[in-house]
Amino acid sequence: QVQLQESGPRLVKPSGTLSLTCAVSGDSIRPFYWSWVRHPPGKGLEWIGYIYYKGNTNYNPSLKNRVTISVNTSTDQVSLTLTSVTPADTAVYYCTRGRGDPLDPWGQGTLVTVSS
Amino acid sequence: QSVLTQPPSVSGAPGQRVSISCTGTSSNIGAGFDVQWYQKVQGAAPKLLIDESSNRPSGVPDRFSGSKSGSSATLAITGLRGEDEGDYYCQSFERGLNGFEVVFGGGTKVTVL
Numbered sequence: 001q002v003q004l005q006e007s008g009p010r011l012v013k014p015s016g017t018l019s020l021t022c023a024v025s026g027d028s029i030r031p032f033y034w035s036w037v038r039h040p041p042g043k044g045l046e047w048i049g050y051i052y053y054k055g056n057t058n059y060n061p062s063l064k065n066r067v068t069i070s071v072n073t074s075t076d077q078v079s080l081t082l083t084s085v086t087p088a089d090t091a092v093y094y095c096t097r098g099r100g101d102p103l104d105p106w107g108q109g110t111l112v113t114v115s116s
Numbered sequence: 117q118s119v120l121t122q123p124p125s126v127s128g129a130p131g132q133r134v135s136i137s138c139t140g141t142s143s144n145i146g147a148g149f150d151v152q153w154y155q156k157v158q159g160a161a162p163k164l165l166i167d168e169s170s171n172r173p174s175g176v177p178d179r180f181s182g183s184k185s186g187s188s189a190t191l192a193i194t195g196l197r198g199e200d201e202g203d204y205y206c207q208s209f210e211r212g213l214n215g216f217e218v219v220f221g222g223g224t225k226v227t228v229l
Contacts, residue, residue: 047218100218102167
């Protein structure tokens, strides 16, 4: 079955850029949508955005000016970039398949801390 | 402030039935969008419990059931077990400028007494 594994720096400085990669194994990236969701400590889940394997994207309006999601169908990877980060962006970041209809499965998640 | 409203917590004794409400508006659930439910256990990734408002994916125990009416949805857990402790999130959609936007509830903590 499909497995998702997030990776990237665990610590990012304020005003810096958060970059994560999701490696998809066990199945192809085609013909699916892929989403990023984050879980700030002590808060609820927050949708970041999704991308179709062809490259079409849709982002959370509250993050739209700072977020970019891309896909590499050659390496079966989905990437997330979030610029101008602040401590409020500290969260566990999850990669998941789908665009909400439903979101399944999910990666294990990776905690990214924004701190100097 | 989450788009979908859930009670912060519910509790029940082993074997009892608990239900979790998810209240939306005419912009999301009331617009006809389906609701998904996820279980989030401490230290683990969210797990899909219910999709299309009432469909239970393969492998999910039949103790979990979902329903939707108007602008609200409900997740029911019957025969409550200790392993059911965790946070539960509802999820639906709103129509945005660039397509459907995913919206979540704030989460409900289930405690088994």
